[in-house]
Amino acid sequence: MQLQEHIWSWRYRDCYSTNNENICGKKVKPTLKKNFFWKSINIKTSLFTLFNFWIRDFNKFEYSNFQKIPETLSAYVPEHVSLEWDVLYSSRPRDYDWSYSKNIQELWVIHDDTFWEHIHFITDELLKHKLRFTDIFHLWNNLIVQKVSPNQYKPILVDVKRLGARMYPLQPLLYLPGQMKKKFLRRLQKFKWKFHAVEAA
């Protein structure tokens, strides 16, 4: 597969379309800009993530996280996920009208109850398997909303790299029992406040 146009970028990775229009590819940014005292410096991403999280390659790490997701949740992750060299490929969800589905942050409030039932199901299953992906409800770029029909929405998780207390080197208390679960649930609550009008009231 070949990477083509740039679609979106967040902190660590750039996402590109590929020659297969149903699949996109994520590549770790070669360098990151970090503020060091009064100076802004470019640091190699693999060194930064190795030093902070003991992970050299976020794509490899995320690929192994995708493998841990139970079958019961297969409807909520991209149908295809593969790792080829340093590129993580995954299916691009599409809506009922065949347009590409959008990030949740582009949609604002979601009224569809079935969407929230999906969210509760995902949450319960992840907690049952001790998979507290702390970023799926955070920053609002990591969850795609697939419009299955004009009024029915389904969440698809596209960024599952943050798993475990190692991801928060400045918060050692997260290693204590129950703390990761608390963080995960706190983020879920904030997510509902922002996107679920009824529960925010």
Ligand SMILES: Nc1ncnc2c1ncn2[C@@H]1O[C@H](COP(=O)(O)OP(=O)(O)OP(=O)(O)O)[C@@H](O)[C@H]1O
């Ligand atoms: N399978 C996919 N289908 C459609 N868009 C995707 C897919 N995977 C990633 N993207 C887009 O690419 C963006 C960047 O990917 P991702 O969130 O994994 O990068 P990141 O830099 O590691 O994120 P973060 O800043 O949250 O750490 C996502 O927010 C999403 O918009």
Ligand SMILES: [Mg+2]
């Ligand atoms: Mg992300």
